[in-house]
Amino acid sequence: MISLTAASARSLQRTIAWIVSIANAALVVYALTAMQPLGGYQFVESVEWLSDIGLKYAVGLDGINVWMVVLATLLTPLALFAARNESTHQKSFHALILVLSASLIGAFVATDLLLFYVFFELTLVPTAVLIATHGSGDAKAAAIKFFVYPFIGSVFMLASIAGLVINHYQQTGLMTFDSVILSGAVLNGTLVLDQNLERALFAGFFLAFAIKTPIWPFHTWMPQAQASTPSNGSVDIAGILLKIGAYGMLRFALPFFPHAAVWAAPAIGVLAVISILYSAVIAFGQKDMKVLLSYATISHLGFVMLGIYSQTVEGVTGALITMINSGLTTGALFLIVGILAAQRGSRNRDDFSGVWLTAPTFGTLTLITVFASIGVPGLNGFVGEFLSMQGAWLAPQLGYSYVVFAVIGIVLSAAYLLRMYRGVFMGAAPEENAIHEPSTGELAVLGLLIVAMIVIGLYPNIITSISNASVTDLVNSLNANSQ
Amino acid sequence: MAQIALPSIDYMVILQILIIFGSATALLLIDLFIPANQKKITALLALGATIGALVAGPYSNSGVTMANAVAFGSSTLIVNSIILFATAISILFASDAMHKQGIERGETYVLMLLATGGMLLLAQGASLITLFLGLELLSIALYILTAIAYPRIASEEAGLKYLIIGAFGAGFLVFGIALTFGATGSLVLSEIATRIPVTGIERSLFFTGIGLMLVGFGYKVSLVPFHMWTPDVYQGAPTSITSFMAVGSKVAGFIAIIALVQMLGAEAQVITPVLMGIAVLTMLVGSIVAINQTSLKRMLAYSSISHAGFVLLGVLGSTQATGLRAPIFYLAAYTLTNLAAFGVIMVLEGSEERDLTLADLTGLWTRNPWLTGIMALALLSLAGVPPTVGFLGKFLVISAVWQSGYMWMAIIAAFASAFAAFFYVRALLSMFSGTTDRPRMTLDARSSLALLIVAVGIIAVGLMPWSINAIALAGS
Structure with missing residues (x-):
């Protein structure tokens, strides 16, 4: 239903881009109200x-995707909004944002594994x-690195997909890429993978998703890409839509390879904690506010990974909320940085x-x-990070030691964001060229986002x-499996 | 005196070959009466003959004829259609580009038809002699075509190189055929399959013969280490010829390799490890060396080497349950994609003779958005990014290989395609960044039509892979 209305928007006019993106949003809101609070997929469409x-x-669609x-x-409309004053390449910009949005939605709603891969790439x-x-x-x-690095990861996922599907075919005689059937087969024991094979196949999926997420040490493509994108932030907003890495871990890597996921969880937890701390420290040293924010994103995604690999209801819910918050x-x-940069012509704090x-x-x-991003209670950031950490604490394969370090990450995020805020907004205003209030429209959009954060x-x-x-x-299916 | 018994001939089995050779011969004569500045009439006639043969495909009879020398079947139909499609598109390209560059001659189209006839013979060959005839016919026509841009030194040089290396390869092939004949007493593939010696000196002779034949075909499809000629020849030949050569001779050569591997049946396992090694080397060498290339045609030459490795892998992965779907689909994907890529390069060359480099792509987006779009599709398909046809080809090969039990080969293939992504993406993003002061290129109707067909094909076949079968079988 929702899937690909955006893809049909071949027109290059910005009005069309706006209409499509808003119509899409309206459809999603409709779907949200029509969703039943049940497990399993709804609004299913399937064509050979x-x-x-x-x-x-x-x-x-289910309650996660x-x-x-x-x-x-x-x-998507927010990215279009950020780019509203951009004059160059106007038409290609809108078309590309819509293609991106369409392929993202496609990746999120796909239940066929290969179809997911198609949209993912x-x-x-x-x-x-x-x-x-x-x-x-x-x-x-930066663009080459942005493309090639994740592509390398996903090629290995492709090989893993082939391996998984062929093993399923050899054991059950059914050739299918349907993720529901495949994870069901893993759950009820009709598909049994050799331990080493399972770990190898898991590694293929993990590599693709870890690069895409990104988590340390697979993150290097991201800050470079964000430093080279235009200052108004439009492309970055589109970029933070790229939550498919974390989503893929949750939706595919875990249910297909539950034993390997439990086996690898401590190591991945360490990577997640390093992600949180390392990016926070790097962000502290950044003068370019856009790059600072990109490290902040990596730091958030560390919490997401921690929550996902806790494999508890709390942790996974926390991961889901953190993904939404980060967006x-x-x-x-x-x-905000875009608005500042447009007035001053610089992103240096x-x-x-x-x-x-x-x-x-x-x-x-x-x-x-900024408070929301730091995780002040009462705002959205707190809920997600708290639940992720609670999940990690409860999880037998992780435990409290991971949480202790993750908390240090929150302290650091307060340090770098408040330092940026103090430097930019506090102190004496310059004599000339002072930053003036942005337009009512810009304030209104910010206001709407803040309402969502408070809610x-x-x-x-x-x-x-x-x-x-x-x-x-x-989570139940994961736990049933990993016993 | 005993009468010589002529074998009966079912002309409907060789219908497509007859159309192509018949019209090539007729066209050679007709061309004499066409004035030098009207050679596009010759091109049009050659195009008509190719399309005629394409349409005749489904009406051909399945079976074997001419004393088991030539065969026709459902997979032959698909392969023949791929070859004829490539020829038709190449004729459109050549008639535009060669005219612009002032090197158009009527013989070009006759030679292209003859080469096509050779490819069809290879695809339909059921005996070693037919395979040899097909390969030689194809090669000799291509030697001339490579050198046809007469006053251009690069073209002459490329033609000479191709001739010498090609003759070398043909020598291997003949020697291999002789040894195989000596060991089994037959030239017909189906008979050889039943007479493979199980022990003794005959067995060594037989497999030496098979090995030498594979070397001969290996030159043609540029498997490593028989690939050295490829970049030089691709670079030197007129681009419209390069695209024809890159596509047609590779498809035909691989069909011959498939025929040999199928003939061996279970005995193929004797040579499988060696071929696996060659496939891996081919994929890796092609992908890695291409990174260092700045000339677009050389880059595509190394890319074609790397793709040859994938096809070979698909052939080896297909000996069991999966059938020949993976390698044949991969060849179809390769054909569409390379025709598009070389086609765009050819249009960009315009009337110049210069060898285009990566830098020439910079800012292409701002002056020729449609061309950029087609080139982008081609590059994405070469890299194997969905939803293009190249992606599905890659996936089918990887899963066929895995299914046949060669998990490591599937992983190495993934490695190679990850390497290769770099230079495709570099070229792709060059087109979208920076600006250029080079003029906008205008497209002739012929090139536009051909490019449009292949671009639509890259997406359409990628999304609807069954359409290849459907188109080839239409009307039957």
Whole structure:
């Protein structure tokens, strides 16, 4: 239903882009209200695609991926909004953002494994072209790295997909890429993988998703790409839509290879904690605010990984909420940096001071967003990080020692974000060229994002009431398996 | 005196071959009466003959004829259709580009038809003699075509190189055929299959013969270490000829290799390890060396070497349950993709003779968005990014190989394609970054049509892979 309305938007006009993205958002909101709070997929569509190898065009929504789709469809208009004053390559920009949005939604809703892979790879193309056409500095090199690095990971996932499907075929005689059938076969024991084979296949999936997420040490493509994208933040907002890595871990890597996932969880937990701490420390030293934010994203995704690999209901729910938060909050921060950069022509935090004095409303909204990102209780960031850590603490394969280090990450995130805020918004305003209040439209958009942050912070039930059944099903199947 | 018994001939089995050779012969004469500045009429006639043969495909009879020398079947139909499709597109390309560059001659199209006839013979060959005839016919026509841009030194040099290396390869092939004949007493593939010696000196002779034949075909499809000629010849030949050569001779050569491997049946396991090694080397060498290339044609030459490794892997993976779907689909994907890539390069060359480099792609997006789009599709398909046809080809090969029990080969193939992604993506993103002061290129109707067909094919076959079968079988 939702799937690919955006793909049909071949028109290059920005109005069409707006209409499509908003229509899409409306459809998603409709789907959200029509969702039943049950496990399993709803709104399923399935068409035979290549029947002799069992490939289907199969999509569906459940309590987990519906939130990913919501995020993607709500941030698409935000990216268009951030780029509204951009004059160059206007038409290609809108077309590419829509293609990106379509392929992302496709990846989130696909229940056929190979179809997921198709969309997963397809997201690379528009993003890399966006960086190459709209970027500054050595944009081409950044774009190549952006494309090739994740591509290498996903090629190994392709080999793993082949291996998984063929083993299933050899054991059951059924050639299929249907993720429900495959994970069901793993659950009820009709598909039994040799221990080493399972670990090898898991490694293929893990590599692809870890690079895409990204977590340390697979993250190097991301800050470079974000440093070369245009200052208004439009492409970055599109970029933080790229939650497919973490989503793929949750949806595919874990249910297919539950034993290998438990086996690898401690090591992956260590990587996640290093991600949290390392990016926080690096972010502290950044003067370019966009690069700072990209490290903040990596830091958030460390919490997501921790939550996912806890394989507990709390942890997975926390991971889901953190993914949504990271999209909302970091999206808002990118927009703020874009507004600042448009007025001053620089993203260096040292070029700003005393913005609060000349733009108090903007300063207030920014402060709330920063608090949300740090994880102040009452705002959305707190809920996600708290649940992720609770999950990690409860998980037998992780435990409290991971949480202790993760907490240090939260302290550090307060340090780097508040330092940036103090430098930019506090102090004396410059004599001339002071930053003035942004337009009403910009303030309104920021305000809307903040409303969402407060709602999730005060009433996370709005997410969990829909996601809970699916998350519980998923976690139960994982635990049943890994016994 | 005993009468010589002529074998009966079912002309409907060789229908496509007859059409191509018949029209090539007729066209050679007709061309004499076509004025030098009207050679596009010759091109049009050759195109008509090719399309005629393409349409005749489903009406051909399945079976074996001419004393078991030539065969026709459902997979032959698909392969023949791929070859004829490539020829038709190449004729469109050649008639535009060669005219612009002032090197158009009527013989070009006759030679292209003759080469096509050779490819069809290879695809339909059921005896070693037919395979040899097909390969030689194909090669000799291509030697001339490579050197046809007469006053151009690069073209002459490429033609000479190709001739010498090709003759070398043909020598291996003949020697291999002789040894095989000596060991089994037959030239017909189906008879040899039943007479494979199980012990003794005959067995060594037989497998030496098979090995030498594979070397001969290995030159043609540029498997490592028989690939050295490829970049030089691809670079030197006129681009429209390069695309024809890259596509047609590779498809035909691989069909011959498939025929040999199938003939061996279970005995193929004797040579499988060696061929696996060659496939791995071919994939890796092609992908790694291509990274260092700046000339677009050389880059595509190494890319074609790397793809040859994939096809060979698909052939080896297909000896069991999966059938020949993987390698034949891969060849079809390769054909569409390379025709598109070389086609765009040819249009970009315009009337110049210069060898285009990566830098020439910079900023192409701002001056020729449609060409950029087609080139982008081609590069993505070469890299194997969905939803292009190249992705499905790659996936089918990897899963066929895995299914046949060669898990490591599947993983190495994944490695090789990861390496290769780098230079495709570099070329792709070059087109979208920077600006250029080079003029916008205009497209002739012929090139536009041909490019449009292959670009649509890259996406359409990628999304609807069964369409290849459907198109080839239409009307039957």
